[in-house]
Each structure stands twice: as C-alpha cells, then as structure tokens.
Amino acid sequence: MTRTLDDWTTMFHLCLVVLPARPEGAAWVPVAERIFKTFGDADCHCAFVVPASDAVARRLLGDAERRVMTFVDPDLALVSGLGLERLPGFVHLRQDATVVAASEGWDPRDWQRVARDVGAAMKWTVPEVAAQGDPRPTTGWDVSAA
Secondary structure (H helix, E strand, C coil): CCCCHHHCCCCCCEEEEECCCCCHHHHHHHHHHHHHHCCCCCCCEEEEECCCCCCHHHHHHHHHHCEEEEEEEEHHHHHHHHHCCCECCCEEEEECCCCEEEEEEHHHHHHHHHHHHHHHHHCCCCCCCCCCCCCCCCCEEEECCC
C-alpha cells in the first residue's frame, strides 16, 4: 500500500536518511541501517528518501529497499520542503511535519547530533552513528546534481 509522508507524520516522528540518487549514495546505506536498527523499536519510523524513481531507489538501496520504508521523490518536492541543499542528509521530522533537526552532507559528528536529538525526543537509546569503514566526511552533492 502506498502512503504519503503526511500519512506517516500524523502518527509518528520520522527519522529520514536522504541519499543522493547516484551510485555513491549506496555508501550510506550501512550508516542508515545502524541508525535504523537502534530506532526501529522507538516511537518513530525510519525511512530512506531517494530523490529519484522507484527503479533508481531499488538499485541504490539493494536488499535494504525491501526491509526499510522508502520514499521516492523524483520531483524533489519532499527534499526541497525539508530545506535540504546537499545530500546525503539526515533529518528528524516531528508529527506536524516540522523539521526538528537536520544535517546535510556527511559529517559523522553532525549526524550524531541529529541522532541524539531523535533519541532525546523518543526517550530512547542513541546509536553510534560512525563506524570504521564509513565514507570519509564530505559536503556531499547539490540536491539538483544528486
């Protein structure tokens, strides 16, 4: 069944990892899965956002696409609405669709800040975002080029 972002945010906070729709975006799938593993039983929903078609999202996410809720955003309406200019991104969205915290690009310390924010809001354990073997910090890609 297809549901919109509005359907999900009226019920739960969302923990979103927004990936660039390019092959390099797959490098952040393991990072997101670490985050989602910790928050999976919290009172929020975790999801990928891919600013592309269903087919591109499936190729980018591989097996993770079947395990994790995924929003596709081919016209960039969601990504623009979140105020993101660089990807990858990590966003905590409240039930009223307000962005509580966000990080653009890949700065493990800044993603950790967003994870702490989600953990505090959910009164939940906070995942360790960074791990050995993760991509090097980067400002990422412009949304329009992602």
